[in-house]
Structures are given as structure tokens and as C-alpha cells.
Amino acid sequence: MKKRERxxxxxxxxxxxxxxxxxxxxxLENLQNKRYQEAITLLEEAREHDPENSDILVGLVLAYFEAxxxxxxxxxxxxxxxxxxxxxxxxxxxxxTILIQLHEYQEIVSTIEALFDEMEIPPDRHDHFLTILQFxxxxxxxxxxxxxxxxxxxxDLKELNLASLKSLNEQMLVISNLAEKNIRPYIEEIKEYLTxxxxxxxxxxxxxxxxxxxEYDKEIMVKKFSEDLYIVPTExxxxxxxxxxxxxxxxxxxxxxxxxxxxxxxxxxxxxRIFFISYPFEFKPKESLAWACAFHFLVLGYLGADYxxxxxxxxxxxxxxxxxxxxxxxxxLEEISYPNI
Numbered sequence: 001m002k003k004r005e006r007x008x009x010x011x012x013x014x015x016x017x018x019x020x021x022x023x024x025x026x027x028l029e030n031l032q033n034k035r036y037q038e039a040i041t042l043l044e045e046a047r048e049h050d051p052e053n054s055d056i057l058v059g060l061v062l063a064y065f066e067a068x069x070x071x072x073x074x075x076x077x078x079x080x081x082x083x084x085x086x087x088x089x090x091x092x093x094x095x096x097t098i099l100i101q102l103h104e105y106q107e108i109v110s111t112i113e114a115l116f117d118e119m120e121i122p123p124d125r126h127d128h129f130l131t132i133l134q135f136x137x138x139x140x141x142x143x144x145x146x147x148x149x150x151x152x153x154x155x156d157l158k159e160l161n162l163a164s165l166k167s168l169n170e171q172m173l174v175i176s177n178l179a180e181k182n183i184r185p186y187i188e189e190i191k192e193y194l195t196x197x198x199x200x201x202x203x204x205x206x207x208x209x210x211x212x213x214x215e216y217d218k219e220i221m222v223k224k225f226s227e228d229l230y231i232v233p234t235e236x237x238x239x240x241x242x243x244x245x246x247x248x249x250x251x252x253x254x255x256x257x258x259x260x261x262x263x264x265x266x267x268x269x270x271x272x273r274i275f276f277i278s279y280p281f282e283f284k285p286k287e288s289l290a291w292a293c294a295f296h297f298l299v300l301g302y303l304g305a306d307y308x309x310x311x312x313x314x315x316x317x318x319x320x321x322x323x324x325x326x327x328x329x330x331x332x333l334e335e336i337s338y339p340n341i
Contacts, residue, residue: 020046020049020050020053020056023043023045023046023049024043024046024050024056026042027040027041027042027056028043031062033302034066035302035303035304036067036302037067037266037302037303038303039059040064040067043056043059043060044060047060052085054086054087058094060076061076064076065094065098065101071102074095074102077091078095081095089125092111092115096111096132100173103176105136105137105140108132108136109133109136109137112132113133116129116133131173132169132170135170135174135176135177138177139177139180159186160174160178160189161189162175163193163198168200168202168203171200172202172203172206176206179213183210183214183216184214184216190211191220191221194207194220194221196223197223200336201225201278201336202276205276205277205279208222208231208233208279208280209239212233212236212238216234217234218232219232220233222280225278225281227281229281231280240272244275244282245272245275248271248288248292248295249268249271251292252264252267252271252295252296263299263300267295267296267299270330274334284325284329285326287318289318290318290325290326293313293315293323293326294323294326294327294330295330296312297323298330298331309323
């Protein structure tokens with residue numbers, strides 16, 4: 001007969017058998033449901049009981065990344081690689097994704113070159129890593145050059161070929177590389193991508209931001225979410241200062257900053273993520289109160305709070321129908337994942 005698992009003791013606190021598994025399962029469930037802060041809390045607690053469990057640690061890296069805690073995600077992924085915890089190449093992919101988000105291109109170059117030197121890359125992934133290496137080298141070199149200097153390498157990219165690249169991450173690397181270039185030679189390809197049905201909304205936002213930064217002042221069309229919009233990039237607001245986004249954040253800040261600042265920060269993170277994906281489109285309903293209430297309601301749910309929508313609608317003095325309209329659009333946009341390796 002199997003012996004009963006004994007309770008664990010730590011700092012004079014007794015933990016029931018299987019606690020770390022329950023914490024892990026609940027944490028991963030919250031991660032799957034995009035409740036990232038809740039997932040972090042549970043997985044960090046699970047890690048205390050089982051510090052080298054790969055499922056816990058990978059889940060925690062992903063939760064950190066999705067919550068915007070990129071340094072924590074980077075440090076933990078690096079620690080796992082050094083200790084040999086988890087699937088090695090899956091972790092390398094996670095690590096590179098985090099480094100791209102942090103714009104640490106030289107570290108990407110060093111990491112991939114080490115893999116090539118050690119001849120550890122499987123043949124079917126050779127081209128994948130080589131593409132990332134080439135673009136990261138270019139980005140690292142651009143970061144080291146003085147502004148205004150032109151080299152032969154700066155001009156050797158004749159076409160973007162975004163449509164021919166296999167992964168969103170490769171497309172993101174190409175677009176990131178444009179930050180240090182004059183984008184006008186590539187304007188026709190950029191226009192084609194902005195109007196394509198297959199172009200990713202996240203990458204379209206990146207391209208629009210570059211067009212605005214480089215003062216492109218001609219009208220172009222953007223297609224997102226089966227809708228068309230004609231815009232002039234120089235006339236667009238900055239992504240970080242979109243008027244409607246700021247109005248929604250101000251409404252929530254007044255309501256929550258003093259009573260629940262942590263909740264406000266969670267909501268603000270979701271708002272900025274949604275408005276980045278949707279930029280520069282605005283959706284119905286027009287009432288900012290409806291959107292503020294919808295974001296408030298969704299994040300309460302992600303954090304495990306049980307709150308009645310009608311009660312919250314009364315607090316905001318906005319109709320539940322308007323809130324439901326906003327909720328539907330937010331949930332749709334939340335399904336659009338950010339590019340990953």
C-alpha cells in the first residue's frame with residue numbers, strides 16, 4: 001500500500017500534501033485565462049515549495065512576460081537555461097522573445113552565436129535562428145553607429161519581403177530594423193502590408209508609428225478587424241497619448257487611484273494593450289464611461305472577484321447594453337496575441 005504523503009513544514013508553517021500542484025494548476029489556469037497578476041502570485045508561491053519544477057517556472061516566465069515584467073522574465077529564463085531546467089530550445093525561444101522586447105540585440109547575437117559554435121541547433125531550426133541572428137546583428141550595429149552615418153550595410157536591404165517571411169517574429173525583426181532607416185524606399189511594401197487581410201494588427205501599429213515618427217504626410221489606408229480607415233500618419237496622435245485612451249484612464253484613475261491603486265494599474269495595463277492593438281481605430285460605443293466600466297469589470301473578473309455587471313453599471317451611470325458592447329470588442333481584441341518566436 002502506498003504510504004501517505006507527509007505534510008511539509010517551512011518556517012513553522014505546515015503545508016498540506018499536494019499544495020504545490022494545486023497552486024500550479026490554478027496558476028496555469030489563470031495564465032490561460034489572461035489573469036496574469038493572479039497567475040504570478042500563485043506560481044511564485046508554488047515555486048517556493050518546488051523551486052526547480054519546469055512547469056511552474058515556464059508558466060512564471062510567461063506570466064511575467066505577459067504582465068510586462070520583462071526583466072523578471074529575462075532573469076528567470078536565463079537562470080533556467082543555466083541550470084538546465086525544462087526543454088532547452090523552448091526556453092531559448094522564450095529567452096529570445098524577451099530580449100527582443102527589451103531591444104537587447106547584442107545579447108541575442110551572443111546567445112545564437114554560442115548555439116552555432118556549439119553546433120547544438122537542430123537542422124530543421126537552423127534557418128529560423130540564422131534569420132534572427134542576421135537581423136539582430138543589423139540592429140546591434142545600428143545602435144552603435146552615430147546618427148547620420150551611412151554604411152554599405154545600412155543600404156543593402158532592398159526589399160522588406162514581409163509577406164514572404166514565415167513567422168510574425170521575423171516580420172517584427174524586419175520592421176524593428178526600419179527604425180534606423182529612411183522608410184520611404186519601402187513605402188509601397190508598407191502600404192501593401194497595412195491593407196492586407198493577413199497583416200498582424202500589432203505589426204501594423206508598429207509601421208504606423210514609424211511612418212508618424214518619420215513624418216510621412218500622405219494619405220494611406222489601413223485595414224484592421226475587417227474595417228478600412230484612411231489616415232495621414234503625421235496627423236495621428238502618439239500611441240501613448242491617444243485622447244480616448246487617456247480619457248478612459250483618467251475616469252478610472254479618479255475612481256480607483258486612492259481606493260485601489262493596484263487594481264488601477266492592472267486595468268491601465270489592459271487599456272494600453274488594447275489601444276496599441278487597435279490603433280488608430282476607435283470602436284463603438286462612443287461613451288468613454290462604458291469603456292471604463294467594461295475594463296473595470298473585466299479586470300475584476302481576471303483577478304477572481306465576483307462582481308455584478310448591473311451593479312457596476314449603476315455606479316458608472318451607464319447602460320449595461322453599452323458596457324456589453326464594449327466588453328464584446330475588448331474580448332475580441334484580447335484574443336489577438338502579440339508576436340512570439
